[in-house]
Amino acid sequence: MTASGLESVELVQVRLPLVEPWVTGAGTMTERDALLVRVELGGVEGWGECVAEVAPTYSSEYVEGAWDVLRRFLVPALLAAAPSRGAEVAGALAAFKGHRMAKAGLEAAVLDAELRAAGVSLAEHLRACSSVGGPPRDRVPAGVAVGISGSVPKLLEEVSRRVEEGYRRVKLKVQPGWDTVPVGAVRERFGDLALQVDANGAYASLGPSAASAVAELDRFGLLLVEQPLADDDLVGHATLARQITTPVCLDEAIVSLETASAALALGACSVVNIKPGRVGGYLEAVRIHDLCAVAGVPAWCGGMLETGVGRAANLALATLANFALPGDLSASDRFWAADVVRDPVRLEPDGTIRVPEGPGSGVEVVDLGPCTLRRCRLG
Ligand code: NPG
Numbered sequence: 001m002t003a004s005g006l007e008s009v010e011l012v013q014v015r016l017p018l019v020e021p022w023v024t025g026a027g028t029m030t031e032r033d034a035l036l037v038r039v040e041l042g043g044v045e046g047w048g049e050c051v052a053e054v055a056p057t058y059s060s061e062y063v064e065g066a067w068d069v070l071r072r073f074l075v076p077a078l079l080a081a082a083p084s085r086g087a088e089v090a091g092a093l094a095a096f097k098g099h100r101m102a103k104a105g106l107e108a109a110v111l112d113a114e115l116r117a118a119g120v121s122l123a124e125h126l127r128a129c130s131s132v133g134g135p136p137r138d139r140v141p142a143g144v145a146v147g148i149s150g151s152v153p154k155l156l157e158e159v160s161r162r163v164e165e166g167y168r169r170v171k172l173k174v175q176p177g178w179d180t181v182p183v184g185a186v187r188e189r190f191g192d193l194a195l196q197v198d199a200n201g202a203y204a205s206l207g208p209s210a211a212s213a214v215a216e217l218d219r220f221g222l223l224l225v226e227q228p229l230a231d232d233d234l235v236g237h238a239t240l241a242r243q244i245t246t247p248v249c250l251d252e253a254i255v256s257l258e259t260a261s262a263a264l265a266l267g268a269c270s271v272v273n274i275k276p277g278r279v280g281g282y283l284e285a286v287r288i289h290d291l292c293a294v295a296g297v298p299a300w301c302g303g304m305l306e307t308g309v310g311r312a313a314n315l316a317l318a319t320l321a322n323f324a325l326p327g328d329l330s331a332s333d334r335f336w337a338a339d340v341v342r343d344p345v346r347l348e349p350d351g352t353i354r355v356p357e358g359p360g361s362g363v364e365v366v367d368l369g370p371c372t373l374r375r376c377r378l379g
Contacts, residue, residue, distance in 0.1 A: 005082030008379035026057035046113025049310035050105030051277035086111030100280035107281035116360040122316035134321025143326035169194035175202035204230035237268035275302035293322035303328030308341030
């Protein structure tokens with residue numbers, strides 16, 4: 001059965017307290033404002049999540065801006081186009097530049113409704129969209145990200161907790177001044193733990209000495225160093241990649257199939273972090289996954305402190321064959337005391353997370369009343 005076109009879109013801004021503060025180079029976060037998108041399509045409900053943060057520190061998008069562009073431009077255009085399939089969303093919004101996280105939230109919601117009506121899971125659907133084969137997976141290995149604690153004993157305590165919980169790999173946030181000492185301490189304490197680091201572009205501030213600072217990390221046998229230089233510095237990353245032995249992975253730099261293609265052609269990275277929000281949606285994420293597979297470049301699924309809505313969809317994406325490394329796909333309780341979905345994802349004893357079963361993203365949204373800041377219905 002194919003659902004008929006889009007009937008309405010509702011934007012819901014929720015605020016969820018974090019179980020512990022999330023500290024990065026961009027500051028300390030104690031709560032997450034998430035922008036959820038609810039659509040109705042042929043009488044069926046679908047949910048998506050726009051992963052923009054409150055401030056434009058990770059990318060230029062931010063919650064208030066996403067809310068505005070959705071209300072003013074994207075949602076009216078989409079209602080006029082009345083798509084019945086997620087695959088029609090990007091085309092209907094193509095006149096508007098950028099705002100990929102906002103677009104991704106809309107596409108995810110339409111896909112969810114389309115697939116719920118058709119009785120197909122998002123994982124099955126994304127597999128069908130991908131040209132890369134491989135057996136279906138009902139669970140994926142889980143990695144966990146650890147913020148900048150500023151104190152090595154605190155860091156070791158947190159990593160130890162995560163390892164005991166069963167996470168299969170740990171990602172440490174690093175920046176100039178918080179790199180070799182904490183990374184070395186974790187390596188020494190945890191032996192051959194699968195370890196990687198994420199700089200969110202922080203080494204760009206060092207200019208020409210960035211390469212030697214990043215090369216200092218080579219001795220720790222890391223899986224990868226993520227986005228050491230500025231978002232748009234593909235040539236700089238290509239040069240750096242030739243100077244160090246740790247594989248360079250790009251995150252912020254890759255915002256589309258075209259930028260992924262340029263990064264691979266330049267040799268700017270040998271691993272890619274794929275985040276659906278950053279690249280404008282799950283279907284573009286599949287195209288980038290496929291491009292990487294053809295190039296023999298492993299990918300992994302990034303995370304942006306999503307609620308259970310966005311995380312469920314990320315888990316479906318991460319089942320594709322070339323998501324060869326554990327993603328930032330930690331359990332709901334790593335960030336939230338109360339998630340917005342029934343049956344939030346949990347870490348299995350073997351360090352994996354089960355992909356929710358059932359049509360669409362497979363999760364059911366709870367009553368959002370208690371955490372809702374505002375809602376707006378269009379259509
Ligand atoms: O598990 O969602 C998670 C956290 C993973 O570190 C993580 N995300 O730079 O990749 C990142 C970072 C991030 C979080 C970026 C929130 C933007 C917003």
